[in-house]
Amino acid sequence: MSKAETRTGAQLIWESLVREGVDIVFGYPGGAILPTYDAMTEYPIRHVLVRHEQSAVHMADGYARASGRVGVVVATSGPGATNLVTGLATAMLDSTPLVAITGQVGSGLLGTDAFQEVDITGITLPVTKHNYLVTRAEDVVPALREAFAVARSGRPGPVLVDITKDAQQSRATLDWEGAEPHRHLRHLPAPVDPAALAQALELIREAKRPVILAGHGIQLSGARAEVMALAERADIPFALTLLGLGAVPATHSLSLGMMGMHGESWVNRAIQEADLLLALGMRFDDRVTGKLKEYAPHAKKIHIDIDASELNKNVAVDVAIAADLGEVLRALLPQVPAADHSAWRGTIREWRGDSAVRDIKNLPDDGHLYAAHVMHDLWRITKGEAVVVSDVGQHQMWEAQYYHHDGERSLITSGGAGTMGFALPAAIGAKLARPEAEIWVVAGDGGFQMTFAELMTAVQEGVKVNIAVINNGYLGMVRQWQALFYEGRYAATPILSPDFVKLADAFGLPGQRVEARADVAAAIEQARAAGSTALIEFKVEQEDSVYPMVPAGAALHDMIRRPSPSVLAETGSDPV
Amino acid sequence: MSDVLVVYTDDEPGVLTRVASLFRRRSFNIHSLTVGPTERPGVSRMTLVVDTDESTARRAVEHLRKLVNVLEVQHLGSGGSNVVRDLALIRVNAGPTKRSEVLQLVEVFRANVVDIAEDTLVIECTGSLAKIEALVDTLRPFGIIELGRTGAVAMARGTPTTLKAKVAPLRTGTGGGAMSV
Numbered sequence: 001m002s003k004a005e006t007r008t009g010a011q012l013i014w015e016s017l018v019r020e021g022v023d024i025v026f027g028y029p030g031g032a033i034l035p036t037y038d039a040m041t042e043y044p045i046r047h048v049l050v051r052h053e054q055s056a057v058h059m060a061d062g063y064a065r066a067s068g069r070v071g072v073v074v075a076t077s078g079p080g081a082t083n084l085v086t087g088l089a090t091a092m093l094d095s096t097p098l099v100a101i102t103g104q105v106g107s108g109l110l111g112t113d114a115f116q117e118v119d120i121t122g123i124t125l126p127v128t129k130h131n132y133l134v135t136r137a138e139d140v141v142p143a144l145r146e147a148f149a150v151a152r153s154g155r156p157g158p159v160l161v162d163i164t165k166d167a168q169q170s171r172a173t174l175d176w177e178g179a180e181p182h183r184h185l186r187h188l189p190a191p192v193d194p195a196a197l198a199q200a201l202e203l204i205r206e207a208k209r210p211v212i213l214a215g216h217g218i219q220l221s222g223a224r225a226e227v228m229a230l231a232e233r234a235d236i237p238f239a240l241t242l243l244g245l246g247a248v249p250a251t252h253s254l255s256l257g258m259m260g261m262h263g264e265s266w267v268n269r270a271i272q273e274a275d276l277l278l279a280l281g282m283r284f285d286d287r288v289t290g291k292l293k294e295y296a297p298h299a300k301k302i303h304i305d306i307d308a309s310e311l312n313k314n315v316a317v318d319v320a321i322a323a324d325l326g327e328v329l330r331a332l333l334p335q336v337p338a339a340d341h342s343a344w345r346g347t348i349r350e351w352r353g354d355s356a357v358r359d360i361k362n363l364p365d366d367g368h369l370y371a372a373h374v375m376h377d378l379w380r381i382t383k384g385e386a387v388v389v390s391d392v393g394q395h396q397m398w399e400a401q402y403y404h405h406d407g408e409r410s411l412i413t414s415g416g417a418g419t420m421g422f423a424l425p426a427a428i429g430a431k432l433a434r435p436e437a438e439i440w441v442v443a444g445d446g447g448f449q450m451t452f453a454e455l456m457t458a459v460q461e462g463v464k465v466n467i468a469v470i471n472n473g474y475l476g477m478v479r480q481w482q483a484l485f486y487e488g489r490y491a492a493t494p495i496l497s498p499d500f501v502k503l504a505d506a507f508g509l510p511g512q513r514v515e516a517r518a519d520v521a522a523a524i525e526q527a528r529a530a531g532s533t534a535l536i537e538f539k540v541e542q543e544d545s546v547y548p549m550v551p552a553g554a555a556l557h558d559m560i561r562r563p564s565p566s567v568l569a570e571t572g573s574d575p576v
Numbered sequence: 577m578s579d580v581l582v583v584y585t586d587d588e589p590g591v592l593t594r595v596a597s598l599f600r601r602r603s604f605n606i607h608s609l610t611v612g613p614t615e616r617p618g619v620s621r622m623t624l625v626v627d628t629d630e631s632t633a634r635r636a637v638e639h640l641r642k643l644v645n646v647l648e649v650q651h652l653g654s655g656g657s658n659v660v661r662d663l664a665l666i667r668v669n670a671g672p673t674k675r676s677e678v679l680q681l682v683e684v685f686r687a688n689v690v691d692i693a694e695d696t697l698v699i700e701c702t703g704s705l706a707k708i709e710a711l712v713d714t715l716r717p718f719g720i721i722e723l724g725r726t727g728a729v730a731m732a733r734g735t736p737t738t739l740k741a742k743v744a745p746l747r748t749g750t751g752g753g754a755m756s757v
């Protein structure tokens with residue numbers, strides 16, 4: 001091989017990314033990754049400079065969730081690498097395909113506690129699908145090719161590739177074909193067992209009160225059409241997990257709405273009274289099952305998920321199928337008989353009617369602004385067509401309850417990890433993935449203060465996202481738990497905020513403050529029309545709570561409902 | 577209850593950490609874990625004896641299968657259809673008055689004496705977990721000074737255990753020499 005045909009490890013990194021179809025990375029430079037940054041400008045890849053490495057992972061995560069592509073992160077060794085951990089855990093729990101590349105001290109220094117040496121492969125072991133420590137230039141391409149394959153295959157997830165400085169600097173030849181990955185194929189699901197399919201069909205045929213539990217896996221599998229075909233042909237209403245919102249259309253006549261801790265009462269009741277649950281690409285998280293012993297006691301259960309370790313984990317099921325959801329449904333569909341469950345749907349509709357009177361949206365105006373109003377107006381004005389990226393807390397639940405997501409990949413939120421500070425960076429990533437989409441951040445006053453430095457990233461990158469900060473002056477979700485379960489002792493939950501309008505101004509961005517319901521719509525319109533990222537602070541009722549609520553560990557039907565409307569209208573405060 | 581898992585992995589630095597970390601994180605209790613080379617270069621074989629019920633063991637298997645470095649997992653179960661062998665070295669008090677009695681017991685258990693000192697013997701015993709425990713119990717009254725065991729190596733009886741061949745180890749040795757096991 002002539003010298004001309006060799007490349008540095010740094011060049012091989014970018015070469016691999018280009019060949020994997022990457023055109024954007026999110027990162028932050030430093031000493032141990034400097035050779036890689038130095039080589040970057042030779043390649044057609046856009047780099048987004050973040051303000052904190054955690055945000056780089058959230059951005060890549062938002063990018064991946066909005067587009068279905070693999071998100072890529074670049075960071076330096078030591079603190080740069082450790083700052084990735086929260087983002088990786090967030091992506092791991094929500095099955096987002098990511099590849100994070102970190103610089104590492106020279107291989108000769110490994111294990112010596114050299115400057116900015118941290119054992120990041122050790123640290124990230126439980127929050128990645130797999131990770132690599134690469135110490136030689138010739139290992140760069142095989143490791144990266146496999147990293148992408150692992151991130152994408154099966155149940156997707158984040159992969160970290162730690163590359164020593166000398167591996168970036170020394171030279172190797174590029175052998176792309178020779179580095180074809182194989183090991184990710186080891187555990188791809190076996191062909192579906194026809195007996196399991198037959199059993200599932202039998203249960204579907206016999207069911208009188210069936211409910212589909214629609215999860216995130218529908219989106220990851222790209223199985224929306226198949227799920228809808230099944231629901232429509234067999235006339236089965238569907239309930240959604242938080243991450244399932246957007247997987248199937250919310251305004252469809254078979255859609256019940258969100259299930260679980262803050263699911264609507266009729267949805268949880270339907271699950272509790274069902275005689276068949278079809279769990280599609282979901283994992284029976286404790287936030288959706290409540291007390292396991294009393295979960296759906298009358299129901300036979302069919303569980304389809306690509307991750308075999310999720311089957312029979314929390315809930316024992318009658319039929320468990322470990323496979324790609326779309327594939328299973330395509331095999332199943334031709335044999336699913338048409339059915340009519342209108343009696344069952346009618347029953348659920350009655351339960352639903354009973355809830356409407358408690359709906360904050362339907363209560364008489366008491367002069368206070370409620371987050372529910374803001375979410376409802378946002379949904380109306382954007383015609384439900386925006387991509388909403390929500391943070392974590394009460395506002396996240398109100399968004400899920402009042403913004404009806406019809407479009408695929410139209411809600412991006414940290415479900416499994418519940419990572420505050422996720423929304424703004426993830427939204428920037430989502431906008432970069434789908435420049436044509438209207439993006440809305442819905443964040444609390446607490447979470448927004450965790451990562452608002454990324455406003456400057458949006459400015460520097462010329463990214464327009466719209467931001468609704470729901471300011472209730474509290475770490476509201478925690479305050480709600482204190483109100484309900486800790487006798488109202490508000491330890492460490494009141495939180496002050498800067499003047500958000502002035503804050504936006506400091507970033508050179510338009511900001512508005514809204515305190516009355518009448519002003520909500522105009523402010524939303526104005527933010528949409530702005531040419532840049534625009535922020536609205538909604539000063540909402542401080543002590544409102546999210547209803548209904550299944551307390552942690554309670555049975556799904558033991559919900560705390562919004563107290564009678566008159567109390568709320570009179571006091572306008574949390575009626576707990 | 578003890579359940580036996582056999583795990584074939586890439587022979588690569590860090591693999592043991594990945595398996596151990598998985599068991600720690602999921603709170604699966606390991607009774608013993610042994611690793612060694614196999615008939616195939618580049619492939620290691622682990623025998624894990626886990627203290628758990630059947631369904632937890634099954635879940636452990638599914639989690640192991642998700643590790644990139646794992647080629648195959650065999651769930652041998654807890655029944656007698658497996659060959660399970662453990663090796664123990666036992667240093668026991670055996671002064672002149674007790675020595676012949678100890679040697680007789682060694683005979684009965686078909687164990688070996690591998691070191692003789694003035695007042696002690698070192699006994700080597702290979703066998704099933706039950707056999708070793710029985711020998712240890714029998715020798716205890718004499719005074720066991722030191723006991724070391726390898727942990728079990730297991731194999732299913734009868735049907736040959738063929739390893740899927742299509743999934744080769746990574747072509748080059750990523751993982752580096754520096755990430756210690």
Ligand SMILES: Cc1ncc(C[n+]2csc(CCOP(=O)(O)OP(=O)(O)O)c2C)c(N)n1
Binds near residue numbers: 392395419474
């Ligand atoms: C990083 C992180 N720290 C702590 C928590 C615990 N937590 C969950 S919700 C919440 C309150 C969020 O407050 P805010 O952002 O103001 O939203 P609100 O609930 O008021 O709508 C907290 C502290 C968390 N989810 N994530």
Ligand SMILES: [Mg+2]
Binds near residue numbers: 393444470472
């Ligand atoms: Mg708040």
